[in-house]
Amino acid sequence: MINTTELKAHNRKNRIRESNSYKIFTVVNALIMIFVSVVTLYPFLYLISQSFTSDKAIIAGHTSIIPEGFNIDTYKYILSKGEFLMYYKNTIVYTVVGTVASLLFSAMLAYPMSKNELKFNKVLTPFIVFTMYFGGGLIANYILVDRIGIKNTMGGFILPMMISTYYVLLMKSFFQSIPKDLEEAGEIDGLSKFGVFWRIALPLSKPIIATMTLFYSVMYWNNWFNAFLYLQDKSKWPVAYYLQTIIRGQGANDPDAVSVSLNIKSCAMVLTVLPIVMVYPFVQKYYVQGMMLGGVKE
Amino acid sequence: MQNNQSLNWQPRELTRSERAKKNFSRYWQLYVMVIIPVIYYVIFRYIPMFGNIIAFRKYRAGGNIFGEEWSGFRYFKQFMRDHTFWKAFANTLIINIEYLLFRFPLTLIFALLINEIRNIHWKKFVQTVSYLPHFISMVIVAGMVKELLSTAGPINSALASMGHDKLNFIAMAEWFRTIFIVSGLWQSLGWGTILYLAAISGINPSLYEAAAVDGANRFQRVWHVTIPCILPTITTLLILDIGGLVGSGGAFEKVFLLYNPMTYSTADIISTYVYRMGIGSNTGGNFSYATAVGLFEGLINLVLLTIANQVSKKVSDSSLW
Numbered sequence: 357m358i359n360t361t362e363l364k365a366h367n368r369k370n371r372i373r374e375s376n377s378y379k380i381f382t383v384v385n386a387l388i389m390i391f392v393s394v395v396t397l398y399p400f401l402y403l404i405s406q407s408f409t410s411d412k413a414i415i416a417g418h419t420s421i422i423p424e425g426f427n428i429d430t431y432k433y434i435l436s437k438g439e440f441l442m443y444y445k446n447t448i449v450y451t452v453v454g455t456v457a458s459l460l461f462s463a464m465l466a467y468p469m470s471k472n473e474l475k476f477n478k479v480l481t482p483f484i485v486f487t488m489y490f491g492g493g494l495i496a497n498y499i500l501v502d503r504i505g506i507k508n509t510m511g512g513f514i515l516p517m518m519i520s521t522y523y524v525l526l527m528k529s530f531f532q533s534i535p536k537d538l539e540e541a542g543e544i545d546g547l548s549k550f551g552v553f554w555r556i557a558l559p560l561s562k563p564i565i566a567t568m569t570l571f572y573s574v575m576y577w578n579n580w581f582n583a584f585l586y587l588q589d590k591s592k593w594p595v596a597y598y599l600q601t602i603i604r605g606q607g608a609n610d611p612d613a614v615s616v617s618l619n620i621k622s623c624a625m626v627l628t629v630l631p632i633v634m635v636y637p638f639v640q641k642y643y644v645q646g647m648m649l650g651g652v653k654e
Numbered sequence: 655m656q657n658n659q660s661l662n663w664q665p666r667e668l669t670r671s672e673r674a675k676k677n678f679s680r681y682w683q684l685y686v687m688v689i690i691p692v693i694y695y696v697i698f699r700y701i702p703m704f705g706n707i708i709a710f711r712k713y714r715a716g717g718n719i720f721g722e723e724w725s726g727f728r729y730f731k732q733f734m735r736d737h738t739f740w741k742a743f744a745n746t747l748i749i750n751i752e753y754l755l756f757r758f759p760l761t762l763i764f765a766l767l768i769n770e771i772r773n774i775h776w777k778k779f780v781q782t783v784s785y786l787p788h789f790i791s792m793v794i795v796a797g798m799v800k801e802l803l804s805t806a807g808p809i810n811s812a813l814a815s816m817g818h819d820k821l822n823f824i825a826m827a828e829w830f831r832t833i834f835i836v837s838g839l840w841q842s843l844g845w846g847t848i849l850y851l852a853a854i855s856g857i858n859p860s861l862y863e864a865a866a867v868d869g870a871n872r873f874q875r876v877w878h879v880t881i882p883c884i885l886p887t888i889t890t891l892l893i894l895d896i897g898g899l900v901g902s903g904g905a906f907e908k909v910f911l912l913y914n915p916m917t918y919s920t921a922d923i924i925s926t927y928v929y930r931m932g933i934g935s936n937t938g939g940n941f942s943y944a945t946a947v948g949l950f951e952g953l954i955n956l957v958l959l960t961i962a963n964q965v966s967k968k969v970s971d972s973s974l975w
Contacts, residue, residue: 377871377873378871378872381770381872381873382770382772385767385770385771386771386776388767389767389768389771389776389780392764392780392783392784392843392844393779393780393783393784395840396783396784396786396787396840396844397783397786399798399802399840400786402798402801402802402808403798403801406801417806419806419807419808419811420808420811421808461690461691461694462691464687464688464690464691465687465688465691465692467684467687468681468684468685468687468688469688471681471684473677473681474677474681474684474685475673475674475677476685476688480688480692483692483695484695485975487695487699487700487703489897489955489956489959490703490952490953490955490956491699491702491703491952492699492701492702492703492704492705492706493702493706493928493944493945493948493949493951493952494925494928494929494932494933494944494948495705495708495928495932495933495941495944495945495948496701496702496703496705496706496708496945496948497698497702497705498932498933499702499705499708499713499719499941500697500698500701500702500705500719503719504697515698516698518694518698519691519694519695519698548683549681549682549683549684550683550686550687553687574789577791578789578790578791578792578793578794579791580791580792580793581907585933596791596793596794597793599791599793599794599797600793600911603793603796603797603800603911604911618801618806621797621801622801625794625797625798628791628794629790629791629794632789632790633786633789636785636786636789637782640781640782640785644848644851644852647848647849647852648848648849648852
């Protein structure tokens with residue numbers, strides 16, 4: 357009896373002591389989080405501000421977080437220029453085609469890999485996973501793409517990155533979490549193995565499919581290096597590579613540098629980032645869950 | 655009697671090939687599914703992997719992709735004597751180690767701090783904002799860095815208002831590593847917390863209750879419950895990072911986009927050196943030489959990863975394989 361009273365008193369004392377230092381911590385923590393959020397968002401806000409700044413202010417070197425001489429002429433100029441829209445359209449086409457191909461073939465690999473009863477997996481899994489740790493370098497890949505004749509085609513841009521082993525393993529973990537009974541019930545109802553995959557496993561995999569759609573489409577949307585290596589025709593460039601060509605010159609002595617004014621650069625960057633910023637928060641629930649699967653070891 | 659015999663009847667053990675046949679006839683549709691992906695891996699992953707052989711063979715433009723004739727370790731000896739290679743090798747190590755020393759602890763601390771936020775909406779907001787940079791193209795990141803650091807940019811304006819001289823950061827070798835690390839933290843800090851937060855959310859709440867009964871305050875609970883519980887995650891992530899110490903991973907794109915001849919002395923890393931030797935327009939064309947350098951880098955990484963994996967298997971029971 358005495359013991360419990362003592363314990364209660366001890367706990368109460370503890371809670372009071374804790375609540376004071378914890379209060380201080382809560383305030384400090386909130387300040388840290390505000391700082392991180394502001395620092396993270398600042399470059400975006402600065403970019404947006406630049407894109408609305410007038411030519412006059414840009415030439416005078418007046419830049420700040422609030423646009424000087426606010427106007428939307430830069431946007432009008434860029435969007436009326438056929439060139440930018442062409443690059444943008446290329447990016448959309450590559451992203452859609454690439455993402456569909458990536459999803460399809462990654463799922464076709466990940467689903468059989470998720471079946472422990474498939475004997476072949478003893479060979480298949482190491483065969484696939486090994487490529488994560490060792491591979492052909494830049495040069496060997498370059499020679500391959502050059503030699504199989506997909507240089508300067510959409511295939512040259514998409515194929516070298518079409519299946520990501522890491523994403524395949526995330527999908528595999530998800531497929532393994534699907535209850536076996538559901539798949540067996542489908543087989544009893546007369547579905548083939550392929551039917552079970554298409555009619556049962558895939559419809560149950562919406563979270564991982566949403567995650568993979570986001571990851572793969574961001575990968576294609578952002579890629580400029582494959583275009584830089586493999587796409588010679590300007591008419592085939594994606595917008596990310598076009599951005600690289602206009603950003604490159606800044607601050608360096610580059611003879612190929614294209615001189616483009618700061619507000620046009622910023623405007624092009626804002627337009628390129630915009631679709632991603634508008635989509636990713638809505639898929640957050642899914643990709644956090646999807647990434648968790650990768651962290652959980654079997 | 656006969657009945658008894660039939661009850662005791664056992665199926666004959668199937669031979670290996672019979673079992674394989676049975677497995678195949680039952681699952682053949684799954685085997686068919688992997689055909690295209692497997693062909694993809696052979697062409698786009700394994701042919702380039704074996705293409706590394708040109709590090710030991712003379713390669714002629716337009717000739718055999720696996721080279722023409724054996725040249726032994728000629729190209730390896732060549733780059734081992736090259737001062738520029740060793741500079742790039744040292745830069746790779748320095749930049750990766752410095753980045754890891756900042757990123758690794760800061761990510762863990764940031765995850766623990768996010769976990770302490772009690773207001774769900776505020777927590778979600780911080781997470782969403784901090785994930786954003788992860789989704790941004792390296793081209794845009796490089797563009798932002800250049801705009802923010804330009805002589806007309808906000809950093810230099812702030813310096814000027816404090817009475818300092820303006821600095822052309824992008825052209826100064828002594829600033830390159832700082833720029834690389836700070837922009838890297840900006841890009842990866844938030845995203846890096848996902849796996850930690852996932853691991854933390856999997857901790858059994860009764861452990862915290864037990865610690866509270868024992869009189870542990872909040873900080874002690876983090877130290878004695880949270881950290882030990884997420885130790886396997888910490889180890890796994892550390893193994894992966896150590897395996898990449900000599901590699902370039904995501905570093906290649908950023909260095910390539912941000913460096914220039916004025917900053918080569920601190921910025922040039924192995925992969926950008928490989929690029930310039932192999933493909934770069936003025937200096938390129940030495941495919942075998944560049945492949946030898948790239949292969950050297952890849953093998954060191956493989957060895958480092960294996961060592962880190964073995965050590966962690968011994969020390970903490972968590973490993974990649």
